[in-house]
Amino acid sequence: MIKVGVNGYGTIGKRVADAVRAQPDMKLVGVAKTRPNYEAEAAVRKGYPLYAAIPEKSDAFRNAGIDLAGEIDDLVMQSDVVVDCTPSGIGEQNRELYRRYDTRALFQGGESADAVDASFNARANYDVARNDDVQFVRVVSCNTTGLSRLMAPLDEAFGVEKARITLIRRGGDPADASRGPINDILPDPVTVPSHHGPDVNTILPDLNIDTVGVKVPATLMHLHSVNVTLSEAPSVDEVRDLLHEESRLFLVPDIAGIGGTGQLKEFAMDTGRPRGDLWENCIWDESLSVEDNDLYLFQSIHQESDVIPENVDAIRAIMDAADQQESMEKTDENLGVGL
Amino acid sequence: MIKVGVNGYGTIGKRVADAVRAQPDMKLVGVAKTRPNYEAEAAVRKGYPLYAAIPEKSDAFRNAGIDLAGEIDDLVMQSDVVVDCTPSGIGEQNRELYRRYDTRALFQGGESADAVDASFNARANYDVARNDDVQFVRVVSCNTTGLSRLMAPLDEAFGVEKARITLIRRGGDPADASRGPINDILPDPVTVPSHHGPDVNTILPDLNIDTVGVKVPATLMHLHSVNVTLSEAPSVDEVRDLLHEESRLFLVPDIAGIGGTGQLKEFAMDTGRPRGDLWENCIWDESLSVEDNDLYLFQSIHQESDVIPENVDAIRAIMDAADQQESMEKTDENLGVGL
Amino acid sequence: MIKVGVNGYGTIGKRVADAVRAQPDMKLVGVAKTRPNYEAEAAVRKGYPLYAAIPEKSDAFRNAGIDLAGEIDDLVMQSDVVVDCTPSGIGEQNRELYRRYDTRALFQGGESADAVDASFNARANYDVARNDDVQFVRVVSCNTTGLSRLMAPLDEAFGVEKARITLIRRGGDPADASRGPINDILPDPVTVPSHHGPDVNTILPDLNIDTVGVKVPATLMHLHSVNVTLSEAPSVDEVRDLLHEESRLFLVPDIAGIGGTGQLKEFAMDTGRPRGDLWENCIWDESLSVEDNDLYLFQSIHQESDVIPENVDAIRAIMDAADQQESMEKTDENLGVGL
Amino acid sequence: MIKVGVNGYGTIGKRVADAVRAQPDMKLVGVAKTRPNYEAEAAVRKGYPLYAAIPEKSDAFRNAGIDLAGEIDDLVMQSDVVVDCTPSGIGEQNRELYRRYDTRALFQGGESADAVDASFNARANYDVARNDDVQFVRVVSCNTTGLSRLMAPLDEAFGVEKARITLIRRGGDPADASRGPINDILPDPVTVPSHHGPDVNTILPDLNIDTVGVKVPATLMHLHSVNVTLSEAPSVDEVRDLLHEESRLFLVPDIAGIGGTGQLKEFAMDTGRPRGDLWENCIWDESLSVEDNDLYLFQSIHQESDVIPENVDAIRAIMDAADQQESMEKTDENLGVGL
Ligand SMILES: NC(=O)c1ccc[n+]([C@@H]2O[C@H](COP(=O)([O-])OP(=O)(O)OC[C@H]3O[C@@H](n4cnc5c(N)ncnc54)[C@H](O)[C@@H]3O)[C@@H](O)[C@H]2O)c1
Ligand SMILES: NC(=O)c1ccc[n+]([C@@H]2O[C@H](COP(=O)([O-])OP(=O)(O)OC[C@H]3O[C@@H](n4cnc5c(N)ncnc54)[C@H](O)[C@@H]3O)[C@@H](O)[C@H]2O)c1
Ligand SMILES: NC(=O)c1ccc[n+]([C@@H]2O[C@H](COP(=O)([O-])OP(=O)(O)OC[C@H]3O[C@@H](n4cnc5c(N)ncnc54)[C@H](O)[C@@H]3O)[C@@H](O)[C@H]2O)c1
Ligand SMILES: NC(=O)c1ccc[n+]([C@@H]2O[C@H](COP(=O)([O-])OP(=O)(O)OC[C@H]3O[C@@H](n4cnc5c(N)ncnc54)[C@H](O)[C@@H]3O)[C@@H](O)[C@H]2O)c1
Structure with missing residues (x-):
């Protein structure tokens, strides 16, 4: 079981979390959010452990009556891979955090190609992420x-x-x-x-x-x-x-x-x-x-979702847990890709 | 089990069909469509028996490789209640069809109040539809x-x-x-x-x-x-x-x-x-x-869906199958109303 | 002839300038702009003397080949009334500037009622601006x-x-x-x-x-x-x-x-x-x-223009140059109000 | 002076009329409209003689208090060229009308290329319309x-x-x-x-x-x-x-x-x-x-206006009243083309 954390729970993050939960070979450790808004409420209803993305703002969750499973450092520590789904530019700043715990991380298309070891698309260059010295991979936009x-x-x-x-x-x-x-x-x-x-x-x-x-x-x-x-x-x-x-x-x-x-x-x-x-x-x-x-x-x-299967594959690739064909087939089957 | 047919499978009809299927005391006999488009394809995938709403156009379904369970008359005959979800004004013309088989029918808000025996809202006047001599009820817009x-x-x-x-x-x-x-x-x-x-x-x-x-x-x-x-x-x-x-x-x-x-x-x-x-x-x-x-x-x-629970209740009301409170509670529970 | 300057040449400012030019009893001293964009270009084509609203940015006009008639202080000094059409909140900061030259000023609806001596509408309370000790008047939104x-x-x-x-x-x-x-x-x-x-x-x-x-x-x-x-x-x-x-x-x-x-x-x-x-x-x-x-x-x-006749009237009112009926009639005739 | 009639006074027709009026070598005989709506009212204010495009509907104008200069046949008879600006497809039906009075006509881009003798763009093929046996020209979309x-x-x-x-x-x-x-x-x-x-x-x-x-x-x-x-x-x-x-x-x-x-x-x-x-x-x-x-x-x-100078040139071309360069320069100067 690959342990996956999701940092940033907006348009992309919430979909990545759902997709990870649907994979039998992965476990969703939790999701990190900045504010206790309606998306936090929905995460709670789904049973996703919530972590405070910004520790100083933990109180806001408590005030809103939402229980936290911990803070962002806890999430990163427990995860094999963190999928960073924060707004453009924040991901780059988070690299220090992931390095601290020696945790692999995926970034999204809003980050610069220079901020990562490799840019990834499952169909076109899956193997680029399997390399041993790759810690940071960007799933392109x-x-x-x-x-x-x-x-x-x-x-x-x-x-x-x-x-x-x-x-x-x-x-x-x-x-x-x-x-x-x-x-x-x-x-x-x-x-x-x-x-x-x-x-x-x-x-x-x-x-x-x-x-x-x-x-x-x-x-x-x-x-x-x-x-x-x-x-x-x-x-x-x-x-x-x-x-x-x-x-x-x-x-x-x-x-x-x-x-x-x-x-x-x-x-x-x-x-x-x-x-x-x-x-x-x-x-x-x-x-x-x-x-x-x-x-x-x-x-x-569909800008909100076409990168979701790619994130799932990138998790397997960066963990070297499956080859391209195996991963893509698993992802497609577990998600239900194909209309 | 109340046997329900849905005539007209667009914005409202598809939702009524799903909602009926979710009620343990109802059985969806089938849905009637005019054309074999993407909505027909989706109905087939859900396993809904498809009936040709316009018998002369049955061939189009066959040409598209879609099996029909029958024609609209078959659907009306087998149903205790038909929920008519055709475009404004068509419902009124369909009354003759429902009368032919002595089948009760619900109409939608696009029909005129004069075309029915009663206008219905579950919260405000549920009992108006329970009357014995009521055959046609309009669920308001x-x-x-x-x-x-x-x-x-x-x-x-x-x-x-x-x-x-x-x-x-x-x-x-x-x-x-x-x-x-x-x-x-x-x-x-x-x-x-x-x-x-x-x-x-x-x-x-x-x-x-x-x-x-x-x-x-x-x-x-x-x-x-x-x-x-x-x-x-x-x-x-x-x-x-x-x-x-x-x-x-x-x-x-x-x-x-x-x-x-x-x-x-x-x-x-x-x-x-x-x-x-x-x-x-x-x-x-x-x-x-x-x-x-x-x-x-x-x-x-939400114009596309707020009338859906009302249609479900109107089915029970017109069949005199439950009183207001019982029906509304059942509907809400089976659908998942309440946020 | 009432000498009028316009400070801020955007949606409202450009219309005020045109309307002032159309009044025989007024003279448009010039308009002050921050940047040499297309609106500056259009002002030049109309022959409006251009003043730099932000003196430090005067060079940008020169670089764009646009001649300036002076800087904002020159405009304020020469004007009997300045019509301030800068974005919400900037007007309030400009009061100091107008006080420096003892120049009357009109502000727009984006400014707070507390920042002025009176709020003005020609039809409803014209005379409020004619008072001797009124220096700052707000033409409401x-x-x-x-x-x-x-x-x-x-x-x-x-x-x-x-x-x-x-x-x-x-x-x-x-x-x-x-x-x-x-x-x-x-x-x-x-x-x-x-x-x-x-x-x-x-x-x-x-x-x-x-x-x-x-x-x-x-x-x-x-x-x-x-x-x-x-x-x-x-x-x-x-x-x-x-x-x-x-x-x-x-x-x-x-x-x-x-x-x-x-x-x-x-x-x-x-x-x-x-x-x-x-x-x-x-x-x-x-x-x-x-x-x-x-x-x-x-x-x-029409949000962009209904306040224009009111600005013209407010100029006359604050200068005590005409009574309500006379001013409104003049404004309407010179602009062409009435469809 | 080329006598020009405009048949159809909508988006394109009203602009053609204004542009024709601005040409010293042309005279606007009048414009034909179907209904006495706000556009008719505006035409009257501009002093354009109004003709009933559909004679049976002349009464509607009278009822609205709008004086007519005549009916469409009168307009066609008096014009050297009619610019037909009716909705797509109507122009083609109007050819019979123009043939009856042996009047040259321009059509717009909504008409089929097959319905005319030549398709026209001033810059690219001006001379195509100068040919003696050309009666119908289409100014392309x-x-x-x-x-x-x-x-x-x-x-x-x-x-x-x-x-x-x-x-x-x-x-x-x-x-x-x-x-x-x-x-x-x-x-x-x-x-x-x-x-x-x-x-x-x-x-x-x-x-x-x-x-x-x-x-x-x-x-x-x-x-x-x-x-x-x-x-x-x-x-x-x-x-x-x-x-x-x-x-x-x-x-x-x-x-x-x-x-x-x-x-x-x-x-x-x-x-x-x-x-x-x-x-x-x-x-x-x-x-x-x-x-x-x-x-x-x-x-x-700008879909509403880029064809206007072309219509003006096409009038001169179909009347063989000027060569390409002369016409385009005149049009540009009289309209004010060039930013
Ligand atoms: N939305 C799209 O169409 C789309 C498509 C593909 C890729 N992307 C990329 O995905 C990334 C995320 O975009 P999105 O559309 O999901 O953004 P979003 O704004 O919907 O979500 C971002 C989430 O991150 C949270 N956040 C902000 N600062 C944070 C921090 N310091 N730590 C943790 N969380 C923080 C925000 O509260 C929000 O919930 C961006 O790189 C974007 O370019 C977006
Ligand atoms: N869409 C809304 O927001 C909304 C909300 C409340 C009530 N309503 C009412 O519901 C009714 C249906 O509206 P809708 O929005 O679902 O329309 P729609 O156009 O989405 O769906 C109507 C369906 O009926 C089919 N149809 C057409 N003629 C038919 C016929 N003769 N027999 C059987 N089916 C036929 C159409 O192909 C289509 O699939 C109308 O009375 C409307 O006023 C609509
Ligand atoms: N647009 C409307 O619908 C509308 C309607 C009524 C009232 N108002 C009010 O009118 C005022 C102006 O709004 P607008 O829509 O014309 O804004 P705008 O943004 O169109 O124009 C403002 C202009 O002021 C310039 N400017 C910015 N800082 C300046 C400064 N320090 N000195 C001088 N000029 C400066 C800007 O470059 C711009 O050209 C606001 O108070 C607004 O609330 C606007
Ligand atoms: N609007 C555009 O963007 C655009 C651009 C280029 C070309 N065109 C073409 O110009 C032509 C006119 O389009 P438009 O946008 O001006 O249409 P429009 O609908 O704005 O105007 C058409 C006018 O013709 C009138 N009319 C209708 N039937 C008539 C009849 N039998 N006799 C006389 N008048 C009649 C209508 O009342 C209306 O006033 C079409 O061929 C169109 O394809 C339009």
């Missing part, structure tokens, strides 16, 4: 995860000469009440290319990829408008067959009558997915198209 | 349900002299991809008072209530800005205690740090609610306030 | 201005027993690219009553008014859902006639087919209004309704 | 106009090998109160490539261009994410210089601090543009970037 999962098989099968992606990003997560924009389509960043391409290169170093970013007033999912110039031109059916093989790519079937991300999430909820999560890249089957050597497609990416 | 649940106890305890409500309504459900507005705040209807007040009077005939309606570009929940002039002025604590007694009213606690409907839904999902449904009126505790005889409060209403 | 203009005539004609208002506020101005919410209906503040009522009482001290606030994802205008219990019950026509008399109330006619704030703004632009500004309260004629002694109506308030 | 203006000079200067564009389209115009989506990012069309590429080929037949379309909840402008593989690789400065030459391309300068389309429109209004119109492609200067032979840039397109 939702967008980079979505791109890596798609580019890896395309490159292996047909050779990617150049990928050009427009990332149309949701303005904020559904529970962010103060972020905008309200009525705008923002070049974001306005400089081209965006940082997303270089981030993909932390996973697939040789991939020739240019990305540009846009931000819009929607909360549910990102949309990637993908163009890939391939070395050899496959038929659409060959591309479809290739993508069908990948467990974490979901080809949204034409016949389903799904017309947008609202209905995609509705489908996820209809099938009983917790929180309506879509762990898979959602590739719009009708959008698959090849013009000469150029492949085009749209994929919708 | 999400807004009217939310208002009835609140007004009934207030009127009983303190006397309502006049209620004035501004209903700030979501522009469309999350899965509606073409409805607007995008960037507007619409008086809707622009005429005052809106139809919502008279609709509450189908449940509470003597209540003096004026309502006005507004539509805004949001999808998650409605918000009611409530003012009630009471006969006697209670303290805020007395109001709070009264509302706390009601199982289908949830007082959103200040301490939870919930700042809007996005976070309310997040909390619902954190606690494992299917689809993040909020069956209860969500009354913002901090908003409770009394000025002279005037009570003010905000309540958020 | 867009919402308070809209409410004061409506309540003053209603109270005079029929007596207001109690006003209850739900303010459904735009989430951010059209040019705010980072403010939200994106998909939410927020009680804001969640506590009831909101601060808007007491703010109206700085203008109409005896008015019995309760207000509650809501924030939604729209940018164009606020919407007020208004209920007023009157001492004597007028007919709808009597109310309509009363409101028609007021030059700064625009009764949106039913026949115009205007269905929301998008179309209201469109109409403003169609008629040639600069920036599509709507200086008047836009009261939806069809919404006027009287139930017993209760008057109901909707009014849309 | 806002998106196609924006793409043609950009591709023509790029192709002439550097050779376009392949253009790949993601069009992120506004969900509806600002005055559309019922269109959505509210909270979604829709592949629209989901099939790739979209129809926009072939539409550009009606103007630039040999251009190798693939386009994909997306729809989002914003109203102000479209955003084009542009990638062009060029035959020879220019420096960014060479591209910038080339684009600077074009009067209908506006390079949004970095120094202006404009951060999105809300601020772009604000700048347009600050400079006094009627309705805040942006007749030029707004190309984000900071986004210009060249990677190998690949040029990337973002351009924002």
Whole structure:
């Protein structure tokens, strides 16, 4: 049993905790939170041991009538791996803490690639995290995860000469009440290319990829408008067959009558997915198209959840507890990946 | 066992089906759908027998590889009660069908009060549906349900002299991809008072209530800005205690740090609610306030789900299978109402 | 000629400058800005003398190739009145600056009532600013201005027993690219009553008014859902006639087919209004309704511009340059108020 | 003087009428409308002679107290050119009407290319409309106009090998109160490539261009994410210089601090543009970037107004009243194109 602690219990942290609990070969030691808000209350209801992420604020939990299992140091000490799900930049500061107890740690996409020993995507470079001298691994961001999962098989099968992606990003997560924009389509960043391409290169170093970013007033999912110039031109059916093989790519079937991300999430909820999560890249089957050597497609990416299976795999990888295929299959089965 | 059929499997129908399945004293005979889209696919995965709502379109299901258990007439014939969850106005046309098989039917808030024998809210007028000569009952709309649940106890305890409500309504459900507005705040209807007040009077005939309606570009929940002039002025604590007694009213606690409907839904999902449904009126505790005889409060209403417990109770009421208290308690327990 | 300086050249400041320029009895000395952005560029094109609001940042203007007429102290020294249009709270800090040169100043609604000698609305309390020992006057916020203009005539004609208002506020101005919410209906503040009522009482001290606030994802205008219990019950026509008399109330006619704030703004632009500004309260004629002694109506308030005529009048009032009727008529004629 | 009639007085028609009035070599005969709504009222205020577009509905105008100058046939008879600005598909039906009076007509982008003798963009193929046997000309859509203006000079200067564009389209115009989506990012069309590429080929037949379309909840402008593989690789400065030459391309300068389309429109209004119109492609200067032979840039397109100068030029072209350079210069000067 791998003992796992989760530090930072927000959008990503709560999902990582649930996913860890669903793995028979892992044990959730507990979760660390800063404040006794509704998310703490929900954690308590689920029976997750709660640790104070900021010891000086422990009293707030007591005042709210919430029992603590301890403080963050206790959690780190008891864990084989801590999954750090704190806001961008905080993770880097937490490295000292993890070093103190010689505990391995996973970080999320908001941290810099320079702050870790390796950047990770289960499909594309699982083994990078298995190395003995790797203590800190970064599970790349939702967008980079979505791109890596798609580019890896395309490159292996047909050779990617150049990928050009427009990332149309949701303005904020559904529970962010103060972020905008309200009525705008923002070049974001306005400089081209965006940082997303270089981030993909932390996973697939040789991939020739240019990305540009846009931000819009929607909360549910990102949309990637993908163009890939391939070395050899496959038929659409060959591309479809290739993508069908990948467990974490979901080809949204034409016949389903799904017309947008609202209905995609509705489908996820209809099938009983917790929180309506879509762990898979959602590739719009009708959008698959090849013009000469150029492949085009749209994929919708559920920013809140596509990195969750990757975190689970990264735990096994950093503990060298399973090889790539074994881990991915376990994760998929225990979570229920595959629509 | 009460045998229940669901005709119309959209936003409301799918939730009614799940809720019926969760009741030990009911049996879901099946659900009727018009098209073999993603919702049909999800119903199949749940093992719900599927019936063709429009017999001429049965072929479409076969072409999509979906097995049908029969056609709508078969479903109506086998059911003790059909819950009609078709779009506004279709229900009224379906009465002939239900009469043909002498089957009792529930309709939703989109149907006219004149099309049924009685309008129903479990808290306010449960017994109206138990009458022997009642065949057709309308479970009132999400807004009217939310208002009835609140007004009934207030009127009983303190006397309502006049209620004035501004209903700030979501522009469309999350899965509606073409409805607007995008960037507007619409008086809707622009005429005052809106139809919502008279609709509450189908449940509470003597209540003096004026309502006005507004539509805004949001999808998650409605918000009611409530003012009630009471006969006697209670303290805020007395109001709070009264509302706390009601199982289908949830007082959103200040301490939870919930700042809007996005976070309310997040909390619902954190606690494992299917689809993040909020069956209860969500009354913002901090908003409770009394000025002279005037009570003010905000309540958020989850339009997609607050009528679900009411539909379950209406099934028992129309079958005269339980009295009010027994039914409401059963429904709440089996569904998990109460946060 | 009254010499007027404008300090702070954003949403409000740019409109005040244009309005001052349109008054034959006033001279725009110049406008003070902090940064040489697109708004500075536009001011230059209009021929407005530009002053550095923050002297240390003067170089930035030079680097951008923009000539400055001087620094903020020069502007204040030359002006009879400065209209301070800086962000909330900055105005209060600027009082020292204005005192130094013994210059009268107007502040905007974001400043506290305690920071000034008087709060001002042209229709309701013009004379308060004419007093000799008044140096600092606050033109109240867009919402308070809209409410004061409506309540003053209603109270005079029929007596207001109690006003209850739900303010459904735009989430951010059209040019705010980072403010939200994106998909939410927020009680804001969640506590009831909101601060808007007491703010109206700085203008109409005896008015019995309760207000509650809501924030939604729209940018164009606020919407007020208004209920007023009157001492004597007028007919709808009597109310309509009363409101028609007021030059700064625009009764949106039913026949115009205007269905929301998008179309209201469109109409403003169609008629040639600069920036599509709507200086008047836009009261939806069809919404006027009287139930017993209760008057109901909707009014849309253009947050960016309804305070502009009030600023112009406040300049005359604080200089004691005209009485109420003369000033309001001049302002209306020179600006083109009245639709 | 060219006598011009405008049939259909909505978003495009009202702007065409204003633009025609601003040309000294043209005379606006009048505008035809279907209903006496607020737009009719505004036309009357501007002194535009009003014609009933649908003769049977003339009475509605009389009832609304609006004088008509005649009916649509009168307008067509008196005009040298009619600019048809009716909704998509209606224009095609109106050809019979224009043929009856042997009147030349311009149509808008909503009409099919097959319904006209030529598709027109002033920069790219002005002369196509000067041909004697051309009676019907289509001014292409806002998106196609924006793409043609950009591709023509790029192709002439550097050779376009392949253009790949993601069009992120506004969900509806600002005055559309019922269109959505509210909270979604829709592949629209989901099939790739979209129809926009072939539409550009009606103007630039040999251009190798693939386009994909997306729809989002914003109203102000479209955003084009542009990638062009060029035959020879220019420096960014060479591209910038080339684009600077074009009067209908506006390079949004970095120094202006404009951060999105809300601020772009604000700048347009600050400079006094009627309705805040942006007749030029707004190309984000900071986004210009060249990677190998690949040029990337973002351009924002004001859907309501970029086709207006093109309509004015098309009038001169179809009347053979000026050559390309003369017409474009006149149009730009009389309208005030160029920021
Ligand atoms: N939300 C997404 O869409 C998304 C997707 C992929 C990756 N990520 C990345 O995941 C990380 C977490 O993002 P999130 O969206 O879950 O953020 P979040 O704000 O939802 O959650 C962060 C949590 O950490 C807590 N926290 C703050 N300071 C802390 C501290 N010092 N110690 C412990 N906990 C602390 C916060 O209270 C909050 O509960 C970031 O690196 C982010 O870039 C986010
Ligand atoms: N969505 C809400 O917020 C809400 C809340 C309370 C009440 N209601 C009411 O519930 C009813 C259903 O609304 P909804 O939102 O679930 O609609 P919906 O559009 O989500 O679902 C309606 C379903 O009925 C199907 N249908 C259409 N014609 C049919 C026919 N002839 N026979 C059988 N099925 C048919 C549709 O395919 C669809 O699956 C309406 O009366 C509505 O006013 C809706
Ligand atoms: N925008 C509205 O809807 C609205 C309506 C009514 C009243 N108000 C009030 O008007 C005031 C101004 O608001 P706004 O919306 O115009 O803000 P804004 O942000 O649009 O403009 C403020 C301007 O002041 C400048 N500024 C910042 N610091 C300064 C300083 N120290 N000295 C001089 N200038 C400085 C900013 O650069 C900016 O140009 C606030 O009190 C606000 O509450 C705003
Ligand atoms: N709005 C845009 O963003 C945009 C941009 C470029 C091109 N276009 C094209 O311009 C054309 C007009 O679009 P719009 O946005 O101005 O539409 P609109 O709906 O704003 O205006 C159309 C006008 O035509 C009137 N009308 C309807 N039927 C008529 C008839 N039979 N005879 C005369 N008038 C009639 C309508 O009442 C309305 O006033 C369409 O082909 C559209 O595709 C629109």
